[in-house]
Amino acid sequence: MDSNFKEQAIEYVKQAVLEDNAENYVKAFPLYMNALEYFRTTSSTRRTPRSRRPSPRSSPSISAALRTSAPCSTAAAPDPPPTGTRPCPSVKWNDVAGLESAKQALQEAVILPVKFPQFFTGKRRPWRAFLLSGPPGTGKSYLAKAVATEAGSTIFSISSSDLVSKWMGESEKLVSNLFEMARENAPSIIFIDEIDSLCGQRGEGNEIEASRRIKTELPCADAGCRKQRSESPHSCRHKCTLCSGLDTFITQAILQRFDKWIYIPLPDLKGRQHMFKVHLGDTSHNLSESDFVNLARRTEGFPS
Numbered sequence: 001m002d003s004n005f006k007e008q009a010i011e012y013v014k015q016a017v018l019e020d021n022a023e024n025y026v027k028a029f030p031l032y033m034n035a036l037e038y039f040r041t042t043s044s045t046r047r048t049p050r051s052r053r054p055s056p057r058s059s060p061s062i063s064a065a066l067r068t069s070a071p072c073s074t075a076a077a078p079d080p081p082p083t084g085t086r087p088c089p090s091v092k093w094n095d096v097a098g099l100e101s102a103k104q105a106l107q108e109a110v111i112l113p114v115k116f117p118q119f120f121t122g123k124r125r126p127w128r129a130f131l132l133s134g135p136p137g138t139g140k141s142y143l144a145k146a147v148a149t150e151a152g153s154t155i156f157s158i159s160s161s162d163l164v165s166k167w168m169g170e171s172e173k174l175v176s177n178l179f180e181m182a183r184e185n186a187p188s189i190i191f192i193d194e195i196d197s198l199c200g201q202r203g204e205g206n207e208i209e210a211s212r213r214i215k216t217e218l219p220c221a222d223a224g225c226r227k228q229r230s231e232s233p234h235s236c237r238h239k240c241t242l243c244s245g246l247d248t249f250i251t252q253a254i255l256q257r258f259d260k261w262i263y264i265p266l267p268d269l270k271g272r273q274h275m276f277k278v279h280l281g282d283t284s285h286n287l288s289e290s291d292f293v294n295l296a297r298r299t300e301g302f303p304s
Contacts, residue, residue: 009034009038012034015031091149097278098270098274106147106262109127109130115151126240128241130242130243133244133262133263138264138303139267140264141244145157148191155188155190156182156189163192196247199250215251244264266302269293273295275304276296
């Protein structure tokens with residue numbers, strides 16, 4: 001059976017090399033680790049009974065290595081925050097259909113301070129935290145990526161569930177590391193999706209212990225950055241936080257941390273027209289402008 005482990009290890013190496021050559025390092029790393037574990041298992045099976053052979057997928061050495069060495073653009077390890085980190089997304093303003101008022105507000109609040117920092121000195125400080133509120137499926141996360149592109153910022157895009165850990169103290173550590181990494185990679189934008197599911201009103205029957213601890217840590221992490229900014233304005237001058245969720249379900253302590261609330265509605269008629277054109281892209285078609293108007297009218301109330 002040793003040959004089976006060896007063949008499996010070689011197969012993992014081949015897959016890892018393909019991902020490595022394609023610069024998919026996040027995918028290549030666990031493949032390399034699995035291959036090493038299979039090779040280690042092959043060398044130990046001569047002295048270990050079959051019933052006690054370690055399972056390559058569940059071996060603790062793999063998880064330990066991933067915690068200490070894995071690239072931090074995925075959410076596998078407790079120490080680096082579980083973020084989808086993108087140096088600069090490729091989503092542009094024109095890719096976002098409609099939402100003109102929201103784009104205008106974010107343009108003034110986020111992008112202008114980045115491009116013209118000389119106008120925001122002394123007591124003229126830009127807003128830092130924004131709540132994108134509205135129904136699901138209206139393009140809040142897509143809009144956050146467009147903001148990061150226009151501002152030339154690194155985006156840390158995560159879901160609220162990525163911050164929850166069953167281990168005591170790990171949730172607070174993830175939140176703290178997230179804000180610390182954002183400060184180190186400035187200009188940066190933190191986008192926390194569905195924050196209302198994490199920071200609901202205190203005392204609710206379905207509230208878990210990790211959620212209560214995160215509600216305490218989030219304001220502290222934000223206050224730490226605000227204090228650092230007041231002492232050294234240039235240290236975290238370009239970091240801002242965008243969160244999506246329904247404001248009616250968020251605890252008041254978290255709501256007070258947002259400098260501005262921006263409502264993201266369902267796409268209007270003109271927005272739905274633009275959406276159809278964007279999705280068609282360069283595909284050849286014979287649709288006229290009246291056809292786009294008709295499609296937009298028939299999809300009223302649809303999310304984006």
